Amino acid sequence: xxxxxxxxxxxxxxxxxxxxxxxxxxELTSVFVAYFAFWTICLLFQASRGPExxxxxxxxxxxxGWLIWHAIGLLAVLFHTYxxxxxAPKVLAVRIGExxxxxxxxxxxxWVAFVVVAAVFFALLRLAG
Amino acid sequence: MAExxxxxxxxxGGGAAGLRAAIAVxxxxxxxxxxVVSKIYPMRSHTVSAEGGAAAVIKGNDSREHHIYDTISGxxxxxxQNAVELFVDEAPxxxxxxxxxxxxxxxxxxxxxxxxPFGGMKIERTWFAADKTGFHMLHTLYQTALKYVxxxxxxxxxxxxxxxxxxxxxxxxxxxxxxxxxxxxxxxxVILCTGGAGxxxxxxxxxxxxxxDGMALAFRAGVPLKDMEFVQYHPTGLPGTGILITxxxxxxxxxLVNKDGYRYLQDYGLGKPLxxxxxxxxxxxxxxxxxxxxxxxxxxxxxxxGRTLKGPYGDxxxxxxxxxGEKKIDEKLPFVRELARNYAGIDPVYEPIPxxxxxxxxxxxxxxxxxxKTPLPGxxxxxxxxxxxxxxxxxxxxxxxTECLVFGARAGHHAAEYVGSAPDPDSSALEQQVRDxxxxxxxxxxxxxxxxxxxxxxxDMQNAMEEGCGIYRTxxxxxxxxxxxxxxxxxxxxxxxxxxxNSFNTELIAALELECMLDVARALCQAALERRESxxxxxxxxxxxxxxxxxxxxxxxxxxxxxxxxxxLDVVITKWPPAERKYGADSGLPxxxxxxx
Amino acid sequence: xxxxxxxxRVQRYRPEQDSDPYFQDYExxxxxxxxxxxxxxxxxEYKDGTLSFRWSCRMGVCGSCGMMVNGxxxxxxxxxxxxxxxxxITVEPLVNFDIERxxxxxxxxxxxxxxxxxxxxxxxxxxxxEEGPYNQTPAQLYRYKxxxxxxxxxxxxAACPVVGMHPEFLGPAALALGVRYLLxxxxxxxxxxxxxxxxxxxxxxxxxxxxxxxxxxxxxxPAAAIQxxxxxxTLDWFKRWLMPWGQK
Numbered sequence: 005x006x007x008x009x010x011x012x013x014x015x016x017x018x019x020x021x022x023x024x025x026x027x028x029x030x031e032l033t034s035v036f037v038a039y040f041a042f043w044t045i046c047l048l049f050q051a052s053r054g055p056e057x058x059x060x061x062x063x064x065x066x067x068x069g070w071l072i073w074h075a076i077g078l079l080a081v082l083f084h085t086y087x088x089x090x091x092a093p094k095v096l097a098v099r100i101g102e103x104x105x106x107x108x109x110x111x112x113x114x115w116v117a118f119v120v121v122a123a124v125f126f127a128l129l130r131l132a133g
Numbered sequence: 134m135a136e137x138x139x140x141x142x143x144x145x146g147g148g149a150a151g152l153r154a155a156i157a158v159x160x161x162x163x164x165x166x167x168x169v170v171s172k173i174y175p176m177r178s179h180t181v182s183a184e185g186g187a188a189a190v191i192k193g194n195d196s197r198e199h200h201i202y203d204t205i206s207g208x209x210x211x212x213x214q215n216a217v218e219l220f221v222d223e224a225p226x227x228x229x230x231x232x233x234x235x236x237x238x239x240x241x242x243x244x245x246x247x248x249x250p251f252g253g254m255k256i257e258r259t260w261f262a263a264d265k266t267g268f269h270m271l272h273t274l275y276q277t278a279l280k281y282v283x284x285x286x287x288x289x290x291x292x293x294x295x296x297x298x299x300x301x302x303x304x305x306x307x308x309x310x311x312x313x314x315x316x317x318x319x320x321x322x323v324i325l326c327t328g329g330a331g332x333x334x335x336x337x338x339x340x341x342x343x344x345x346d347g348m349a350l351a352f353r354a355g356v357p358l359k360d361m362e363f364v365q366y367h368p369t370g371l372p373g374t375g376i377l378i379t380x381x382x383x384x385x386x387x388x389l390v391n392k393d394g395y396r397y398l399q400d401y402g403l404g405k406p407l408x409x410x411x412x413x414x415x416x417x418x419x420x421x422x423x424x425x426x427x428x429x430x431x432x433x434x435x436x437x438x439g440r441t442l443k444g445p446y447g448d449x450x451x452x453x454x455x456x457x458g459e460k461k462i463d464e465k466l467p468f469v470r471e472l473a474r475n476y477a478g479i480d481p482v483y484e485p486i487p488x489x490x491x492x493x494x495x496x497x498x499x500x501x502x503x504x505x506k507t508p509l510p511g512x513x514x515x516x517x518x519x520x521x522x523x524x525x526x527x528x529x530x531x532x533x534x535t536e537c538l539v540f541g542a543r544a545g546h547h548a549a550e551y552v553g554s555a556p557d558p559d560s561s562a563l564e565q566q567v568r569d570x571x572x573x574x575x576x577x578x579x580x581x582x583x584x585x586x587x588x589x590x591x592x593d594m595q596n597a598m599e600e601g602c603g604i605y606r607t608x609x610x611x612x613x614x615x616x617x618x619x620x621x622x623x624x625x626x627x628x629x630x631x632x633x634x635n636s637f638n639t640e641l642i643a644a645l646e647l648e649c650m651l652d653v654a655r656a657l658c659q660a661a662l663e664r665r666e667s668x669x670x671x672x673x674x675x676x677x678x679x680x681x682x683x684x685x686x687x688x689x690x691x692x693x694x695x696x697x698x699x700x701x702l703d704v705v706i707t708k709w710p711p712a713e714r715k716y717g718a719d720s721g722l723p724x725x726x727x728x729x730x
Numbered sequence: 731x732x733x734x735x736x737x738x739r740v741q742r743y744r745p746e747q748d749s750d751p752y753f754q755d756y757e758x759x760x761x762x763x764x765x766x767x768x769x770x771x772x773x774x775e776y777k778d779g780t781l782s783f784r785w786s787c788r789m790g791v792c793g794s795c796g797m798m799v800n801g802x803x804x805x806x807x808x809x810x811x812x813x814x815x816x817x818x819i820t821v822e823p824l825v826n827f828d829i830e831r832x833x834x835x836x837x838x839x840x841x842x843x844x845x846x847x848x849x850x851x852x853x854x855x856x857x858x859x860e861e862g863p864y865n866q867t868p869a870q871l872y873r874y875k876x877x878x879x880x881x882x883x884x885x886x887x888a889a890c891p892v893v894g895m896h897p898e899f900l901g902p903a904a905l906a907l908g909v910r911y912l913l914x915x916x917x918x919x920x921x922x923x924x925x926x927x928x929x930x931x932x933x934x935x936x937x938x939x940x941x942x943x944x945x946x947x948x949x950x951x952p953a954a955a956i957q958x959x960x961x962x963x964t965l966d967w968f969k970r971w972l973m974p975w976g977q978k
Contacts, residue, residue, distance in 0.1 A: 005635055007745035011825065018891070023939075091938065094940075094957045099869065173784070176792075179792075181793075182792070229862060232864065233856075235917075237871060242867070244865035244868075244870070245863070340786040341788065374788065374789075468791075478763075586775075631779030632780040634780070636830070640779040
């Protein structure tokens with residue numbers, strides 16, 4: 005006789021191991037990436053309405069509530085970036101001959117690229133400003 | 134209820150031989166229905182643990198003559214030479230087929246197959262997939278076999294008995310583990326591919342499943358077991374667990390040393406050592422690359438001289454591969470490193486590995502011809518559970534995986550032909566046999582509530598076998614083992630289980646396995662008793678010389694009402710008359726025809 | 731001197747008598763070189779023959795003895811008691827599978843999934859064995875070698891929340907093997923295999939938790955296989971829809 009026992013998957017599975025919690029954090033922080041994209045569109049929209057509207061928008065953004073909110077958002081996005089870079093070696097198996105390029109080289113290369121792109125961006129801003 | 138599950142060919146065992154046989158039947162005649170009955174999922178089969186490689190001539194510097202000669206001399210001339218010739222001729226084709234099916238063989242830089250040397254070989258010819266060759270071969274075979282629609286998989290079904298009718302074999306009685314149901318699985322041909330019986334001994338490289346089931350099934354049906362006295366001890370198993378450290382470790386240059394750091398093999402007619410950094414090291418058929426029987430015997434001699442090390446699991450020596458360096462060890466022997474770290478607690482990059490000889494392989498098995506046919510019409514056998522014989526008194530390392538393929542395929546092809554001509558069985562007779570077997574199992578195991586637990590019987594049998602039928606034997610020691618085995622058989626009649634349920638009763642399976650081992654052990658002892666000579670892996674201290682006059686013969690053990698009866702069968706000699714086995718400097722292939730003594 | 735002991739808290743379920751699983755404690759001798767499987771065997775041999783579990787090779791290559799050890803999927807043949815001593819060890823059957831009995835899980839779903847990725851070489855033109863082996867350089871071999879090391883032990887299925895929530899997901903081991911054949915230079919079955927591997931139940935079912943690779947005892951890194959499978963599936967999609975003339 006056979007009577008297989010079925011176990012249902014626990015709803016709180018993501019609380020049951022640090023790795024799962026970390027995974028959920030990674031997924032949730034991606035919301036801030038979308039948020040900042042939306043915020044950038046808002047910024048451009050205000051800019052298109054003229055200098056006064058833009059100035060008013062920026063004044064609002066300097067209020068402490070907004071600053072705190074965006075500081076949190078920045079941390080979240082940086083964490084998300086970090087996890088994204090960490091997982092990249094799994095997606096990109098770069099091989100040179102028989103040898104696989106070590107994971108840390110791929111991760112390191114991304115950070116270097118990140119810093120370079122950020123530096124160029126701020127340099128352009130400074131030139132424009 | 135004795136419902137019969139009907140097929141054309143029934144294969145018992147899902148390891149390399151069984152899977153190769155299943156594919157062979159399906160390819161030869163796709164209209165045939167094939168049943169693969171395996172007590173564990175096929176990818177769990179013990180083939181998975183084979184490490185070093187599979188032999189076949191493929192390189193220009195090698196030749197069929199070399200492979201034949203290495204095999205025959207390794208076998209101490211007890212191999213049938215017609216079988217060896219055929220084996221060597223078909224080996225490259227079989228390994229190539231496996232390559233076509235996806236086996237990730239290790240490669241040379243130009244993309245051709247890479248080979249490595251093994252013990253007892255004049256020329257390197259072992260194909261390998263790092264040091265997980267058996268694993269890759271098994272998974273390649275299993276995954277390939279999945280594409281054949283005519284194959285029905287009876288995973289986790291344990292065969293307990295052959296179905297017979299009018300002196301032909303027509304299938305098996307088997308228990309479905311998950312339900313406990315006992316059914317007849319019927320086919321006009323049965324191929325036994327159940328592997329070896331290393332678990333008859335306490336220290337073995339073999340998985341828990343290697344309990345000689347197919348050998349016992351055939352033996353009980355009146356089919357003789359051939360050359361059962363020849364048990365190969367692998368010289369390098371881990372003490373305690375018996376886990377195998379592959380011969381490839383020595384093929385790549387590993388050395389064996391005693392407690393003084395001395396390469397003791399030089400004292401036992403295996404040639405002189407070269408420095409490990411000498412580019413000619415390791416020399417084929419010399420020192421650490423001598424045959425397995427000689428190396429295991431040298432260990433015992435060394436132990437008697439008190440020059441081995443002592444540990445909690447008995448005496449041991451050291452296998453040193455440190456000079457290969459981390460890079461080569463990781464590339465060629467990654468599994469050796471993993472096993473040594475996990476189970477010996479040492480990293481072989483920095484420390485030598487403790488090793489001792491452990492039971493590894495049964496040269497003997499169900500008596501078959503080169504087509505896998507047994508004397509019982511409709512019954513075939515292949516792989517370690519069969520004895521063709523190409524292995525004689527001592528198997529050459531890396532011939533066994535190839536043997537599973539060559540003779541698995543041959544058995545499959547011949548069984549597929551045979552089913553066309555075999556008469557239909559009497560179904561009601563078969564149904565009756567299934568009912569009788571179900572009754573027997575219920576009464577003997579599931580209903581008994583008092584008696585002896587099986588573990589004590591098993592341990593007593595295993596210890597008796599190691600003491601009496603180990604590397605060195607005498608009339609007295611073998612007789613003592615036989616007496617103990619007979620006593621264990623008596624006690625087994627009163628074995629009691631804790632588990633009287635049907636679903637996944639693994640204790641019941643363990644009992645049935647022990648029953649098989651007791652039959653195998655009995656045949657083994659009787660053959661060891663009556664072979665009054667020393668040859669290959671069978672070393673009788675009371676008869677220290679090889680005796681070709683009387684014993685250039687296979688032993689055939691028959692089960693009779695009054696014990697095991699031994700008959701003798703001449704060895705087939707074609708072109709290589711018996712000669713002295715030589716290893717070391719003057720070893721190797723004699724000139725044309727092989728007449729050098 | 732009293733022998734040192736350790737407690738194994740083992741989940742039991744016998745379908746013929748128990749309606750639900752429960753835990754049973756066993757006190758077993760503690761030995762530094764014993765693995766959890768040794769302790770289970772000691773129980774089975776000397777204390778309770780009714781305890782059922784699977785095992786075979788005891789050297790970490792057959793894949794039979796995967797169980798939850800203190801909540802983590804492990805091969806019990808290479809999980810040492812000394813890792814937990816003197817605390818008790820909880821042993822349960824692998825999660826995300828139905829329980830057949832005690833520590834034995836039902837594997838049927840995996841075998842169906844394995845077959846779906848067509849884990850065999852598919853050739854349009856077949857070479858006869860007499861023509862010899864295919865050529866495959868070490869670099870070509872290493873492209874897929876790691877993904878061919880899977881022993882089907884099912885630890886990754888027990889670790890994967892997607893398998894737990896969506897049983898139809900093909901899962902890490904089967905997908906790694908699918909990708910292994912996609913990457914094999916000898917294989918020509920790209921299109922038919924990609925239909926399964928590149929499907930919603932295939933690589934796109936994966937949310938990249940990455941836990942499969944954490945628990946894999948053979949360092950197969952199925953998470954990497956699946957992410958690379960996503961890249962292959964994306965390129966395949968572009969080829970099919972943007973360059974239909976580019977089809978082989």
